[in-house]
Amino acid sequence: MIKINNLSKIYGEGEIAVKALDNISFEVDEGEFIAIMGPSGSGKSTLMNILGCLDTPNFGDYFLDEMKVSELSDKKLAKIRNKKIGFIFQTFNLLPRLSAQKNVEQPMIYKGTTRKEREKISKKVLEEVGLGDRIDHKPSELSGGQRQRVAIARSLVNDPQIILADEPTGNLDSESEEDILEILTGLNNSGITIIMVTHDKKVAQHAERIVYFRDGKIIREENIKNVQQFEFELDKAGGGSGEIS
């Protein structure tokens, strides 16, 4: 579903040019749960931005569903972000003036969904992430974990194929972290491809595959499933039990 060939992203010019991504290639199949790890400045955020159609590479190709993303117009990219991709951020990025429900409705506005339909869908999705009783709360009236659940609900309303999560648990306590990872795993089980950036090894264990970045290059890939099974006894937190309903 995602295919990247010899992709490079360079910031600046000449002497001060920084290679954020240096000739990387990799693929993601539909339904995968991938964790991207690496120190800051390793290029993982840049990759996420390119995958999210927010940025374009200088060299190389990015194919999303057979579409060559670098050739698409700004308008078309906005449409892809709107319909195919759901974003989850470390800092939640909720609009402070709007209720949880209104926040969740935002992506549907750009899709052109009617108000009635928006209210119905947003309510349903908020119930799915366990916030059915909080739909009228402003972000400031919610805990960190709840906020991130609102953000997840927001990422889901247009039925995306991919969820891009940038340090989704970075600002959360361990309990909320569990909740969020459980939800993400559940979403993955329902068929959504998830790509998650994290610096926390424990969090990364929830993925099926971990991609390690350093200096703009992929230095290692690790298939987790076996490891996970191996560590199951030690780490109860790991796992794909996350049924959400």
Place this chain on the structure above:
Amino acid sequence: MVKFLEYIRLALSEIFHNKTRTFLTLIGIIIGISAVIIIIFVIQGAETYVMSELERIAPVDLMQVYNRYDSKTQRFLGQMTFEDIDYIEEKEKNNIKAIAPRYSGDGSLRYDGKEIDFNLITTTPAFKEIYDLEIAEGRFINKLDIENFNQVIILGHETAENIFGNDKAIGEKVVLDGTSFTVVGILPKDYESPILPVSINDNRGFIPITVMERITGTKNRFSILVRANGREKLPYVKNKVMEHLNTRHGLTVEGKSKFATYNMVSGLEMVNIIKIVLLILLGGVASITLLVAGIGVMNIMLVIITERTREIGLRKALGANKKDILSQFIIESIILCFVGGILGIFLGHIASDFIGQIAKNYIQLNATVPLWASLVSLIFTSFVGLFFGIYPALKAARLNPIEALHYE
């Protein structure tokens, strides 16, 4: 459409969330628009006031034709005759209500050893129709008086009272500059004709114009009063009358008419010119105020966009394209100004009411703020919002989503 409704809702929530800032931003617009409303109110009030004053002086469908006078030769260029009057009356009978000659002067009246000065008007029976004159006792000049040179006089109420006191006046003989006249009619007391200057209404008299001509030995010294069949016909009647007179009397050697007209329409035109000048001034003041106010709005929109950079980045990530962001902020700017417009109209109405109340003590200011003024104001402020919102909104639309998302 779905989007636009949502942008409006978002804009309203932003605007009302930050009430103090909204208000401070909008002060310029509020003052500008309320000034527009007040000025329109005052212009309207002044116009109706001047119009009603003009109506009081003379019917606005009335015009006066007079002989032009050459100050070099000290002679009239032309002299209108009774035949001219008959001719015009016949030719334009469908367009004019009445036509009458008028020659006036001051006279002194003697009776029983008393003598008073008063204003004398010499004319024909048609004069009564020209000025909608009312008679309290007796009658006005009639056709027979004109034809037979009857020495009759109609007196104002005050004149009659000065001379006769409470005694009966009708039928009495008075002496006017040495000639004896019989009183046949009296005007009502405190007669306020809608047209004759009030102060001399009562203190005047009327005699047949033919009698005056015979006594003084003059001829054709009068001017002519023509009352058209309605105000809108006056310009037409004016042209026709001049046309007839020019045909009958020819032009001067310079090719100009020997006659000239004066009418209240000239006054009306004056009012219109003043009105236009005031409107231009108003437009200037309003434009400058709203320009300054608009720049204030642009400034605050730039601040808002900087403050909400992350929101813009987020919206782009969620699927907003450039047009969506552009629309959102232009709509916010328009609505911001629209709210200012509404507040300005509101304030303008209150102030106008207040001015109207104060003015009541001096003149009758019969004016309301017309609906169009409010509508035009709203359209205009919205336009200000649109115009001054474009640049900030373009700036927002062009933001790089990644940088915007990570803006602190």
